[in-house]
Amino acid sequence: MKPKHIALAVAIMAIWGVNFVAIEKGLDHFPPLLFNALRFTLAAFPALFFVGRPQVPWRWIVAVGLILGVTKFSLLFAGMAAGMPAGLSSLVLQSQAVFTVLFAVLLLRERPRPVQVGGLAVALAGVVVVGSRTGADLGAFLLVIGAAAAWGLSNIATRKASPPDTLRFMVWASAVACGPLLVLSLLIDGPAADLTALRAIDGEAVLALAYVALISTLAGFAGWGFLLKRYGASTVAPFSMLVPLFGMTSAALFLGEQIHPTDLLGGALVIGGILLGLARTPARRSALVRVDA
Structure with missing residues (x-):
């Protein structure tokens, strides 16, 4: 990769890592489902009118919109609102690789290679280590694990869709997600809570x-899509392991979150295990490229 493109990849990972701090700040003002609904509404409109028509079958746009937008991010936002720290959330979400x-x-009848299974087992052990100090917030931890599982399933749908334009695909998937999220927010967050949050914005x-x-x-996805087209997933995907580094560091700097020894150990196991699987299974790398939060 050219140095300027390496810098772009690192910058995108920094954006996605700091994103967890922005989520934490947003949850101070909005109920989780309303915040998620507003996020995807703003991501879809007015961009929807400029990106052009979808380039993949509608079933994949709907699938990713519902699984990634509605399910994954709702669980993530709910978990963070329930007490899961932003920095740890950025790390635990990387268990999506195991679920992928x-x-x-x-679903695809693939046969992972032994080294890939071993690497993911190490990553799973890292998630367990991280979870070992979240006993008081076990429910919040499990919500984020559920988000990682939904992310893994959406990776399969995205892989089957193989969108030629990542940004366009995400805009249309965002448009699919915003309607159901607004309805869910009214039903679960409640009209009173939503109205109070909007009035106090x-x-x-x-x-x-x-x-x-x-x-x-x-x-983020515009830059990520550019890099994937130019270099391919096998070259670009490993940069995603920088997201927890930026996520945990920015959470410590801006939110005052403490980084415990178990976080460092768990993070090393998660990142090391996933990188082992990526490095030794070139045919499988494309399943692990979704890292947005």
């Missing part, structure tokens, strides 16, 4: 929403 391989075996809330919708989703 599991769903590939179950301030500059910090607007900045958090703009960051997760415009910078993380649209700008």
Whole structure:
């Protein structure tokens, strides 16, 4: 990769890592489902009118919109709202790689190589180590694990769709997600809570929403799609392991979250295990390229 493209890849990982801080700030102002609904609404409109028609079958756009947008991010936002720290959330979400391989075996009849199974077992052990200090917030931890599982399933749908334009695909998937999320927010968050949050919106809330919708989703995926087209998933995917580094560091700097020895050990196991699987299974790398939060 050219140095400027390496710098672009690292910058995107920094954007996606800091995104967890923006989510935490947004959740201080909005109920989880409303925040998620507003995020995808802003990501879809008005971009929808400029990106052009979808380039993949509708079934894949709907599938990714519902699995990734509605399910994965709702579980993530709910988990963080329930007490899961932003930095640890950025790390635990990387267990999506384990679920991606599991769903590939179950749904696509793939056979992972032994070294890939071993690497993912190491990564899973890292998630367990991280979870060992979240006993008081076990429910929140399990919500984020559920988000990682939904992300793994959406990776399979995205892989089957093989969108030629990642940004366009994400805009249309965002449009699919925003309607169901608005309905769910009214049913679960409640009209009163939603109205109270909207009435109290301030500059910090607007900045958090703009960051997760415009910078993380649209700008991040525009750059990511460019890199994937130019170099391929096998070259670009390993950069995703920088997301927890930026996520945990930014959470410590901006939110005052403490980094414990178990976080470092668990993070090393998660990142090392996933990188082992990526490095030794070139035919499987494309399943692990979705890293947005």
